[in-house]
Amino acid sequence: MQVLRAFQRSAHLSKSNVRRFSLPAHGTADGALVNRLLQRGTPEYDDLWNKSASGDMYSLNLTHRHACDIELLLNGAFSPLEGFMTSEQYNKVVRDMRLPDGTIWPIPICLDISEEQALDIERKGVEQILLRDGEYNPIAVLDVSDIYKPNKSLEAQSVFNGDPEHPAIVFLNQHTKNMYIGGKLYGFQLPPHYDHKDLRKTLYLSSHCTETPEEVRNSFAERGWNKVVAFQTRNPMHRAHFELTKRALELEPGMNLLVHPVVGMTKPGDIDHHTRVKCYREIMPKYPKSRADLVVFPLAMRMAGPREAIWHCIIRKNYGLTHFILGRDHAGPGSNSKKELGIKCLAFEQMLYSPQDDEYYPQDKVPKGKEVLQLSGTEVRRRLRTGEEIPEWFSFKEVVTILREQHPPRHKQGFTLLFTGLSGSGKSTIANALREKLMEIQGRRVAMLDGDYVRKLISSELGFSAEHRNLNIRRIGFISSLISNAGGVVIAAPIAPYKESRDFCRQVCSEVGGYVEIFVSTDLDTCKVRDRKGLYAAFEQGKIKKSFACCFLTGLDDPYEVPQKPEITIDTAKVSVEDAVKRIIEFLLKEGYLTRDMVQHEEHLKELTGL
Structure with missing residues (x-):
């Protein structure tokens, strides 16, 4: 040796x-x-x-x-x-x-x-x-x-x-x-990690370093684990997942289980891996003693269907697994490729709950005449968003508690309201009125990001080319996401003329809280008549010159890309500021960003919604 x-x-x-x-x-x-x-x-x-x-x-x-x-x-x-x-x-x-x-x-x-x-x-x-x-x-x-x-x-x-x-x-x-x-x-080294070091560097029940496939294999050998089935997941584990993996343990004598979740890159919109790992930790003690373990690994998933399934089998073979669970949405390789892979793939049907028996059955083995229940991932996310009950037959209470803490209902989240529209359309006027009303009726802090102030304080070095305009709006989106992530309310009121940067704002803000796009659709002629800043008159008089061949004024020599699916559309030529604020408050109540209990006084609710 x-x-x-x-x-x-x-x-x-x-x-x-x-x-x-x-x-x-x-x-x-x-x-x-x-x-x-x-x-x-x-x-x-x-x-x-x-x-x-x-x-x-x-x-x-x-x-x-x-x-x-x-x-x-x-x-x-x-x-x-x-x-x-x-x-x-x-x-x-x-x-x-x-x-x-x-x-x-x-x-x-x-x-x-x-x-x-x-x-x-x-x-x-x-x-x-x-x-x-x-x-x-x-x-x-x-x-x-x-x-x-x-x-x-x-x-x-x-x-x-x-x-x-x-x-x-x-x-x-x-x-x-x-x-x-x-x-x-x-x-020279593997990329360093600073989270969940015990699961990246040691198996759940072992003191050995097991991040690499070689170390995982060595741990299996030291334990005498000759048969090990892997369960991959990019979602929190609920009762159905637990029952499925327990059945996998019972398929053959001497079978052991490795819960092997992805903590690299998953599908956009998935629950973050920190929350998921907390859920996995709560579930692990529920397995038979010394027969199950938990290790995370940093895969960047591609969501490639059958190719992805084959890839996952290959990776688990390299980690020393002998079996791999293929779920109902985990498209499996064909029989020829299974033989080449040298790892046994276990196909499982969706698990359904029977309230009569208080038991889960594979979809193809539900006893005749038995009622079955299930909740979709979409429904679970909706219940988390609204605060509705998630039944214990669906998930362990410890898991639900973690999910609620990490993903509170909308009325406890931060959110961003992005106003977009032409100069003079009334964005800032409505935004300021809305800020005052929100500060009056509810308790969360409200931050205001007015387009002019952002230009002066944050983007003072930027010009008005398409590249710079997009960058300015991306900065607003990034700042908004930070405030929203901390539980605050953000009201942003730039022109935001381009779809590209508005989509960026929606993406980064939606990842950490709520997002509402408000299109102030006031037409150009009305904006020209108002022209409080004198921009349209100055442009038509030739006082505003183009810089570096870049267009300057949105709506005249630079296009405004009209939002196709805003949450709210307001035309201030037809709607008063007070009515515009009411419409926004009504939307926030309807979508759960505000609740009737949050509104400080009943008269405020009547005043705002007419109810």
Whole structure:
């Protein structure tokens, strides 16, 4: 053993040449896990570290998805991959779900860069690139093997079935840069984490470090866990999930369970992983003693249907799992691919609750004549939003308590009201009146972000190009999200002429609280007549000049993109300020952002709503 350890210390890469758990890694020639982490103290580590620390090495900053991917590349969870995909690997995977050597692999794992970065790398003849995380920690060095332009249309169609609304296709088209760069990785460290260290670094019941697949395998071997089934989830676990996993434990003698939730990137709108992990912790003691455990892992999910299911099987095989649970929405691989994967997939039907028996049954095994109950995820989220009861047959009370604490009903959340419309349409007037009324009738703090003040105090360096206007509104959205996340009410009243930046505001604010878009639709002629700031008159007299060939005044020489689905539309040429405020208050009451109990005096309620 001492000779083996000495050999491993002297190796260029700390590869696992001796397996303590019998299941071989996926696709490697010797069955060993890939491990691209260099060992500290070796000449190779020191040489590469010194080069990267000199400041002369070309560097790139990793996005959140890149950081998730690189961690699983470096620690062997993505075995047999040794780095980000080259064009040969990418094209083969997209078209055939296989690597060039024929090994099944369904998902492209790519490092995207801009066209400008690609030209810069090629022009400078860069051979190695230092990859840093969001905190500029040096994570790994990439050997540049290939720079190429991906076929995004083919990737969207082949991997994600082409639906333009699919989250992964939206990400591909809107957030992924136009060039990919591939090559082997040489790792200095895994991206650091500061949350749930006991679950990232130790198994729930063990003192051993088990973040990497090798360490998970070693823990299984030490426990004598020869059969282990994995349950993946990106949602909180409720009674149905618990009953399903208990049934998996009972399928074969000696079966054990690893709850293996994703804490990297999931579907937009999912409950955050901190809340989910708190729920999982409450459930774990309910399993049979010493037969179940909890480990989190930082996968960036792609929601790729059958390809995603195959990918998850491969990853669990690399972690040393012998079985994997495929749920009703977890599209499964075909029989041929199961044989190639070397891991047994367990297909389970949706679990339904019978109140007569106080028991859960698989959908295809419900006794004839039995009434069954279920709640959809949408209904659960609605009940959380409104504060309605979530029954104990659906979820454990400990889980519901956590969900209610972390996701309170709307009347206890912060929210943002974004007014948008032409200059002179009446946005600021209504916004100021609404702020005064909200401060009068309810207890939450109300912050006002007027477009003119934001321009002077926060965006004073910006001009009026489309790029700068979008950036100004994005700043408003970001600030609003921070206030809303802290439980405050935000009223923002910029012009916000472009859909792009308004959509950004909706996205970031909706992730942390409520969001209401109010379109003040007053027509241009009315705005010109009002013209309190004198902008329209000054423009028509030629006193406002264009700067850097950029348009200046929205509605005249710069377009206003009319909102298509605002929550509220108000035309101040037809509605008084008082009536506009009433309409907004009525909406807030209807949608649960305000409650009748919150309104301080009954006369206020009558005054505001006419009820």
